[in-house]
Amino acid sequence: MPFTTGFTFTTLPRSHSDPSKFHRLTTLYKSFRLRSLRLSPESFGSTYAREAAFPWDTWTCRLSNPLATTVVAYKTASSPSLASEMNSTPAAGVPMPPDDASLDAALDAEWLASLTILGPLDAATLATSLHLDPDLVDLGSSQQQQQQHILSGMYVVPSARGEKLGVRILEHVKDLIASGAGSRGQGGARVSLVVDYDNAAARSTYERCGFGVVHRYWFDDYREGRGARTEAAVMVLDIGGGSLNDL
Template sequence: MAVYSLPKTFASAEKLDPIIERYKGFRLLSLKQSPESFGSSYEREIAFPDEIWIKRVCGPLSTNIIAVAGNSAESEGNKDQERAMLLKEEWLASLTLSGPFDKEAAVAMFKNNMWIESPSIIMDDEVEFYFGLYGMYVAPNARGAGLGVSLVEYAKEKALEIVGGKKTRLVLVVDFDNIGARRTYEKGQFVLNHDYWFDDTRCGRSQRTQSAVMRVDIGGSDNPGKDATS
């Protein structure tokens, strides 16, 4: 298994376009196979124009992390070889890292894009940057192999790389009763920040659902490269 972040640019569109198409296909498949895991739906996203898919892959505040079958040693960090792996190997899992945001932008992002009702509860004056994690999906044939934990650890490393090791908080939302997902995040040192109830309309639901808001602090001068969860 190898984990990569999708490239945002290549010298030519001909090299990037197949990556965007592969991402689109995997995202739509995940929505079809596990609609209960997402705040969106297959019917909504199948109608997206190309511009939205391009923005999702190439946007400056969006990093898509993909686990593929195969050996990461085959690419050795070479951009073209990573692209070849992403096009050749089966995609097994995905996760999106959104950010970085400063405190003011993070409050808006958590409320508008992650539907956190009380984003100010997550804020900390000592934290310089914030990221959101969302859209985790592991294909049915790859579950139980620890891919979720691998994606989370990669996301933490990527976030620190983006902000130069400064103190950073990663935040996510998961259904409170999704014990498997919560345990995956706990293995990545995420802790419960708070929980809330919301009107759940996913997959035609008409009920109240309890959500868990989880966070992990990483980086900073006192703890570079290590978790600083409290």
């Protein structure tokens, strides 16, 4: 069978029976996040200095958060059938934690991209979950039966850009969310995110995956190298049971 080079997407486990393995996973997760903040500070609302000072418990809590699902991508040479198996989800629609072999492969690989899904969340508190003032932000109409999710921490390392990895990991995560909504008998799911409006490359990636801007607002920006105020965009995507055309 011919082998091809592609990307493997792995959902990080929230815990592990082997404490040393979970410690190693947390170390890699922390290192990738701090590297992202250091290489592309303009892409995040947080800063390297802030998160480098976090105690260890903060990193383990991020991984073990029951409402947070983190997916990482790395390059691998594998057969198409193997790649499909490693990216599968169970019938229940919940992201499948990797088995030990797949987790070991992820631990030994160079992570090229990462993305965290927060949810399902309460629609009534969605704006607050995005750290926005609900009285000032319009997130568009949303069907009551829709699950609400937030995408956070999206990052692709500079060396992996130009290979549509951003689109690929977003499409993978969309499948996870759709599967989860279907397994719970929901009419659909809404996915929201916030991005700096002047980050045209990021907005373009989200738009290629079906996201649309529903609100723009200005905020006081304290990040190094930025102006005093920055315009941000709230982007949403309805997966099943709804459409951006209904907004």
